[in-house]
Amino acid sequence: MLKELLNDDRGDVPGWVLVTIMxxxxxxxxxxxxxxxxxxxxxxxxxxxxxxx
Incomplete structure (x- = not known):
């Protein structure tokens, strides 16, 4: 259960980095x-x- 929650946020960091750079x-x-x-x-x-x- 905990491992699944940790893996769900993997795609968020590149998205936020892209938004910040843009x-x-x-x-x-x-x-x-x-x-x-x-x-x-x-x-x-x-x-x-x-x-x-």
Whole structure:
């Protein structure tokens, strides 16, 4: 009984590894596309705040 329970989870680790790698790849891809735009947006917002002081 215990041996059967231990053998049932053998396929879960590669699936979770794949999901993690795919998520990391998606984040890196989105960051590469949106990063410069977000940096420009942040700089413009900080310039507006600093300009009001």
């Amino acid at each position: 998520t990391a790849g998606l984040v890196v891809g989105l960051w590469a596309v949106a990063g410069p735009r977000l940096a420009a947006l942040f700089t413009a917002a900080m310039d507006a705040v600093v300009g009001q002081l």
